[in-house]
Amino acid sequence: MKKNxxxxxxxxxxxxxxxxxxxxxxRIYDICKGLIAKAESAGLEGxxxxxxxxxxxxxxxxxxxxxxxxxxxxxxxxxLQKNILEKKLIKYAEKHKITFYEAATxxxxxxxxxxxx
Numbered sequence: 224m225k226k227n228x229x230x231x232x233x234x235x236x237x238x239x240x241x242x243x244x245x246x247x248x249x250r251i252y253d254i255c256k257g258l259i260a261k262a263e264s265a266g267l268e269g270x271x272x273x274x275x276x277x278x279x280x281x282x283x284x285x286x287x288x289x290x291x292x293x294x295x296x297x298x299x300x301x302x303l304q305k306n307i308l309e310k311k312l313i314k315y316a317e318k319h320k321i322t323f324y325e326a327a328t329x330x331x332x333x334x335x336x337x338x339x340x
Contacts, residue, residue: 227297227298227303228268228295228296228297228298229295229296229297229298229302230293230294230295231267231293231294231295231296232273232291232292232293233261233262233265233267233291233292233293234291236258236261236262236291236292237275237289237290237291238254238258238289238290238291239277239287239288239289240287240288240289240290241287242287254290255272255290258272258290258291258292259271259272259292261292262292262293262294263294265292265294266296267292267293267294267295267296268294268295268296269294269295270292270293270294271293271294272290272291272292272293273290273291273292273293274288274289274290274291275288275289275290275291276288277289308330312326312327312330313326315329315330
């Protein structure tokens with residue numbers, strides 16, 4: 224994966240495998256092929272499928288497994304700016320031997336006061 228790409232899962236296209244339905248290999252292939260096509264039509268690159276168990280720890284029932292189409296998309300300008308800021312905060316935290324959280328808090332305070340970081 225390139226630096227300017229981010230993984231995205233299309234949860235709106237999630238497919239639940241039903242417990243009382245029989246699936247032939249051809250049917251599974253068609254389902255997976257269709258999900259990959261939906262991911263590609265959404266503009267994702269390097270598409271793949273994520274399989275998810277829907278079991279909750281407090282339930283005795285395992286829940287229906289699901290398949291989620293996934294892939295990579297270009298980062299938005301906001302995400303790129305956020306990555307630059309995170310790197311800046313990490314560098315500042317390492318330099319002054321403080322935590323990332325403390326560096327982020329200092330940045331917010333200095334930003335509100337209009338001081339250089």
